[in-house]
Amino acid sequence: MKNITPNFTPASVNCDECPIKDRAVCAYCEKSEMALLEAMKSYKTYAAGDPIIFAGDRMVFVGSVVTGVARLSQTMEDGRKQMVGLLLPSDFVGRPGRSYSAFDVEATTDVTLCRFERKPFEKLLSDIPNLRERMLEMALDELDAAREWMLLLGRKTAREKIASLLTIIARRQNSTATVSKNDITFDLNLTREAMSEYLGLTLETVSRQINALKKDGVIRLEKKRQVHVKDFARLLAETGDDADGGFLA
Amino acid sequence: MKNITPNFTPASVNCDECPIKDRAVCAYCEKSEMALLEAMKSYKTYAAGDPIIFAGDRMVFVGSVVTGVARLSQTMEDGRKQMVGLLLPSDFVGRPGRSYSAFDVEATTDVTLCRFERKPFEKLLSDIPNLRERMLEMALDELDAAREWMLLLGRKTAREKIASLLTIIARRQNSTATVSKNDITFDLNLTREAMSEYLGLTLETVSRQINALKKDGVIRLEKKRQVHVKDFARLLAETGDDADGGFLA
DNA sequence: CGAGAACTTGACTACAATCAAAGGTAGTGG
DNA sequence: CCACTACCTTTGATTGTAGTCAAGTTCTCG
Numbered sequence A, B: 001m002k003n004i005t006p007n008f009t010p011a012s013v014n015c016d017e018c019p020i021k022d023r024a025v026c027a028y029c030e031k032s033e034m035a036l037l038e039a040m041k042s043y044k045t046y047a048a049g050d051p052i053i054f055a056g057d058r059m060v061f062v063g064s065v066v067t068g069v070a071r072l073s074q075t076m077e078d079g080r081k082q083m084v085g086l087l088l089p090s091d092f093v094g095r096p097g098r099s100y101s102a103f104d105v106e107a108t109t110d111v112t113l114c115r116f117e118r119k120p121f122e123k124l125l126s127d128i129p130n131l132r133e134r135m136l137e138m139a140l141d142e143l144d145a146a147r148e149w150m151l152l153l154g155r156k157t158a159r160e161k162i163a164s165l166l167t168i169i170a171r172r173q174n175s176t177a178t179v180s181k182n183d184i185t186f187d188l189n190l191t192r193e194a195m196s197e198y199l200g201l202t203l204e205t206v207s208r209q210i211n212a213l214k215k216d217g218v219i220r221l222e223k224k225r226q227v228h229v230k231d232f233a234r235l236l237a238e239t240g241d242d243a244d245g246g247f248l249a
Numbered sequence C: 001c002g003a004g005a006a007c008t009t010g011a012c013t014a015c016a017a018t019c020a021a022a023g024g025t026a027g028t029g030g
Numbered sequence D: 001c002c003a004c005t006a007c008c009t010t011t012g013a014t015t016g017t018a019g020t021c022a023a024g025t026t027c028t029c030g
Helices: A031-040 A118-128 A129-155 A158-174 A193-201 A205-216 A232-237 B031-041 B117-126 B130-157 B158-173 B192-199 B203-215 B234-237
Strands: A044-045 A051-053 A061-067 A070-075 A081-087 A104-107 A111-117 A183-185 A220-223 A226-229 B043-046 B050-053 B061-067 B070-074 B081-087 B104-107 B112-116 B184-187 B220-223 B224-228
Touching: A031 A111, A031 A118, A031 A129, A044 A104, A061 A118, A070 A158, A070 B130, A081 A129, A081 A193, A111 A118, A118 A129, A118 B031, A118 B112, A129 A158, A129 A183, A129 B130, A158 A183, A158 A193, A158 A205, A158 A232, A183 B130, A183 B220, A193 B050, A193 B234, A226 A232, A232 B224, B031 B117, B031 B130, B043 B081, B050 B234, B081 B192, B112 B117, B117 B130, B117 B224, B130 B234, B158 B184, B158 B224, B158 B234, B192 B203, B203 B220, B224 B234
Parallel strands: none
Antiparallel strands: A044 A111, A051 A104, A061 A111, A070 A081, A070 A104, A183 A226, A220 A226, B043 B112, B050 B104, B061 B112, B070 B081, B070 B104, B184 B224, B220 B224
């Protein structure tokens, strides 16, 4: 569909040089354990927009996102679609112990996965405590994120949803240090439609609310996809979260 | 606040006789491992409506729901509230590795917990592979459930939300064998308000939609809190899920 | 039996969805 | 380079679903 992201050349990478080695599922593994994983890994790259796996498909591989952004979503028979997870580098794709995928996984940008055949990986998972340890930690983190998203989907207004999404994207693109600064510019690499799928809205409502925030001076749009926030606290106030929201010890 | 559920007398129970021993976090443990857990467990009962822990509170205990129903929820400053998890017998309360609770936990009915001090439990979790194994499995199951719930919250209509909740409760109360039967009766241990908090609706909308399903002959209400479904497939069709929804190998 | 909680119902409102059309923008090929 | 196409985005008009406000009824249990 599009050209492949060029800044990562899978074939040449050994695990020592892997950009996600400190956060991925293998993060707690020791040298000898890494060797086992390394022996069975293989890289595969997907172009932006391409499906990685469909809900209901047999799940032959599991793996980690090395570069790019993918999304986990669910689609109803009549076409209603809800994104249920955003997969960034180091996030895990697939569920050990289950042979069919419960969700659709699509590449949002070009994506490179570090893949393992599911069966052998499950074997390692039961053999290597460090692997299972990290897996559990990651699952619990994702569970917390999913639950925060449930509050957004169930209770927030359209305007609050947009503000929440913007703060999340702003936080992710700017360093944590930058978050406290009041003047921020960042790119939305999502279409209005992708945002609507994430937020449980229609794309028209997304467009209207973004422009409402702009009209009210909360944000400025440099380009359609580039947002400038003069007063980050103001944007935060629009999310409906309490002041210290999201910072849990 | 209320009287205590009488059909379970904690003090007298050893793990062999525990009603949740096959599904709880300890399910995969062997005799010797059970002994370690048994030595540190203690039961505590909470009356219906009582808080078990508040978001932000220091988390001293973790544990399993033995009897009753509890709920995990999040509240916004202005009072909007979203339930993010339903805790039934065998479900786990608390997150190992985190010292403060991210969510409110309340007893919906009278609830008995089998509690462990968090720190010693975390120690066992790293010592006993069977314990971690089951914990991971449960976390992954909850993650899937949370993601399914995101579809419900983001995209389903009020009627579909009610139908979905009813099927879930029906499934959990009747054995898996019974699910395939078409004639089912079950109790809603939840108030209309609790359902509304779960579904991201108001209690008035919950009431209206339940009565609409009744008027349309999808369900019958024996009592306000007891539902009879003559044709389970019919109820399933109302959820908006595809026919085989929820059955993933 | 009485009081409070839980539930239902009605009238009205509002927010977001839907339907529809028209600008914008980027990429393609003549 | 411009025209053409496809996609993305905005905007407007209208509808519809669920929320809000307000009684009123039915349960539960002390």
